[in-house]
Amino acid sequence: xxxxxxxxxxxxxxxxxxxxxxxxxxxxxxxxxxxxxxxxxxxxxxxxxxxxxxxxxxxxxxxxxxxxxxxxxxxxxxxxxxxxxxxxxxxxxxxxxxxxxxxxxxxxxxxxxxxxxxxxxxxxxxxxxxxxxxxxxxxxxxxxxxxxxxxxxxxxxxxxxxxxxxxxxxxxxxxxxxxxxxxxxxxxxxxxxxxxxxxxxxxxxxxxxxxxxxxxxxxxxxxxxxxxxxxxxxxxxxxxxxxxxxxxxxxxxxxxxxxxxxxxxxxxxxxxxxxxxxxxxxxxxxxxxxxxxxxxxxxxxxxxxxxxxxxxxxxxxxxxxxxxxxxxxxxxxxxxxxxxxxxxxxxxxxxxxxxxxxxxxxxxxxxxxxxxxxxxxxxxxxxxxxxxxxxxxxxxxxxxxxxxxxxxxxxxxxxxxxxxxxxxxxxxxxxxxxxxxxxxxxxxxxxxxxxxxxxxxxxxxxxxxxxxxxxxxxxxxxxxxxxx
Numbered sequence: 279x280x281x282x283x284x285x286x287x288x289x290x291x292x293x294x295x296x297x298x299x300x301x302x303x304x305x306x307x308x309x310x311x312x313x314x315x316x317x318x319x320x321x322x323x324x325x326x327x328x329x330x331x332x333x334x335x336x337x338x339x340x341x342x343x344x345x346x347x348x349x350x351x352x353x354x355x356x357x358x359x360x361x362x363x364x365x366x367x368x369x370x371x372x373x374x375x376x377x378x379x380x381x382x383x384x385x386x387x388x389x390x391x392x393x394x395x396x397x398x399x400x401x402x403x404x405x406x407x408x409x410x411x412x413x414x415x416x417x418x419x420x421x422x423x424x425x426x427x428x429x430x431x432x433x434x435x436x437x438x439x440x441x442x443x444x445x446x447x448x449x450x451x452x453x454x455x456x457x458x459x460x461x462x463x464x465x466x467x468x469x470x471x472x473x474x475x476x477x478x479x480x481x482x483x484x485x486x487x488x489x490x491x492x493x494x495x496x497x498x499x500x501x502x503x504x505x506x507x508x509x510x511x512x513x514x515x516x517x518x519x520x521x522x523x524x525x526x527x528x529x530x531x532x533x534x535x536x537x538x539x540x541x542x543x544x545x546x547x548x549x550x551x552x553x554x555x556x557x558x559x560x561x562x563x564x565x566x567x568x569x570x571x572x573x574x575x576x577x578x579x580x581x582x583x584x585x586x587x588x589x590x591x592x593x594x595x596x597x598x599x600x601x602x603x604x605x606x607x608x609x610x611x612x613x614x615x616x617x618x619x620x621x622x623x624x625x626x627x628x629x630x631x632x633x634x635x636x637x638x639x640x641x642x643x644x645x646x647x648x649x650x651x652x653x654x655x656x657x658x659x660x661x662x663x664x665x666x667x668x669x670x671x672x673x674x675x676x677x678x679x680x681x682x683x684x685x686x687x688x689x690x691x692x693x694x695x696x697x698x699x700x701x702x703x704x705x706x707x708x709x710x711x712x713x714x715x716x717x718x719x720x721x722x723x724x725x726x727x728x729x730x731x732x733x734x735x736x737x738x739x740x741x742x743x744x745x746x747x748x749x750x751x752x753x754x755x756x757x758x759x760x761x762x
Contacts, residue, residue, distance in 0.1 A: 462486055480556070489513075503663070544599045618666040650674040729754045 336343075344350045371378050387393045464486040472479045482488075491512040499506020515527045532550035541547050557566040574583045592603055608619045622629055632642045645651075654671030657664040672688040681695035693700040724739035726746055733748035740746065744756040 541599060544601045547599070617668065621666045623665065645677075647677055647679050650676040726754045729756075 342350075344352070369379075387395070466484060470484060471481050489512055491510075493510060496508045496510070497506070498504075498508075517525055517527060519525045530552040532552065534548050534550050536548055538546045538548070555568070557568065559566060572585065574585070576583075588605055590603060590605070595601075595603075606620075608616075610616045610619075635642075643651075652667075652671045652674040654673045655667035656669040656671070657667050658669055660668075673686050675682065675684050677683070681693050683690055683694075684692040689702070691702050693702075720738065720740060723741045724746070725741040725744075726733065726739060730752050731754060732752055733754060735748055735750055737748035738746065740759075744758055746754050746756045749755055
């Protein structure tokens with residue numbers, strides 16, 4: 279045995295000095311290999327009793343074997359179905375024919391992973407769905423916070439998107455909307471909106487676009503008016519029509535495609551609402567305005583302005599469920615009355631105009647019994663201005679249910695009813711009155727005390743014996759009357 283080991287050792291020592299040696303089917307037992315030094319730390323011990331037979335193929339090149347626990351750099355290696363735990367990959371790597379640049383730190387994000395991204399810029403972005411946290415700043419048009427570095431995205435549309443007009447819900451989003459900044463198709467299904475048995479249930483959490491705007495800034499300079507005041511808007515749109523036709527800041531297309539089974543009134547059926555909201559206050563003196571101020575200025579040019587235009591195309595008025603069409607409706611349901619339902623302030627040629635209207639019942643004003651047309655109301659300045667006629671006048675016309683009454687200064691002057699008219703006071707005419715009846719009825723008899731009793735030229739009186747006529751101031755004449 280000793281001779282055998284000696285021969286093998288000499289053979290291996292000879293191989294270290296030879297350029298190329300071949301040992302067919304060598305058998306190596308427990309052998310120690312040392313490096314350039316004789317240090318006991320530089321050694322590799324081969325397994326003395328292998329558990330199974332195998333073949334170790336060495337490369338046909340000058341190379342270094344890679345150990346399981348050594349740190350090495352591999353080049354030009356292909357891994358088949360590898361399982362790599364906690365790798366450290368840096369630099370540029372080609373994966374699937376695509377060159378990937380790995381970051382120096384951080385985590386890689388997969389297509390289905392839920393990760394938090396920090397300091398990322400998205401180019402040619404398309405976000406199909408997801409949740410945006412409260413700290414995420416979304417700028418679809420890439421407008422930077424600093425005005426000095428604004429880089430808005432410019433979309434030049436030269437070909438109109440394909441869609442039908444008037445729109446149809448079934449095909450509304452089937453067209454080409456590739457140039458739309460934020461397209462959205464939002465569908466609510468099932469009972470997600472709730473099923474209240476009474477009242478009204480609004481579900482703001484199911485709104486496709488959520489915006490919370492909290493203002494902790496702003497300024498009000500004046501205490502007696504709205505002068506010196508700041509303003510901010512949650513949505514701002516700047517529009518310039520340099521072409522032809524119309525452009526609109528907001529456009530709503532809504533159709534009602536269902537009805538409430540068993541409905542006995544139109545109020546029970548679904549509705550389309552172009553703009554809706556709830557306004558409230560938690561402080562005295564707050565100001566709520568459903569539609570904000572819209573200021574129209576001609577800039578010195580001869581233009582036309584219509585503040586609000588509603589166009590109605592009604593072709594069916596069968597009123598099967600009591601359906602109604604109203605151009606304007608103000609409903610007050612609080613425990614206190616509102617101050618005015620319709621107000622015009624400032625210069626205007628006409629306050630209310632129905633000249634060009636085709637009125638089916640010719641009712642330009644439709645009023646209830648006891649309601650008045652008041653003529654001498656005044657406006658008191660309060661709250662920083664004169665907003666409406668709060669001091670109701672005492673001169674008016676009204677209908678009591680049996681007669682039309684005219685009141686001047688609180689005193690009834692004319693009462694017209696069916697077949698009669700009562701004048702409280704003197705009737706003056708600029709022309710000779712024409713009486714179409716065949717008689718005049720002076721109901722109350724009067725007998726002047728003397729022929730010089732007080733009278734006004736033209737006065738008439740009668741009693742059972744005479745007819746009296748005042749022919750001049752305080753001058754009476756009479757004629758006797760008798761039967762025949």
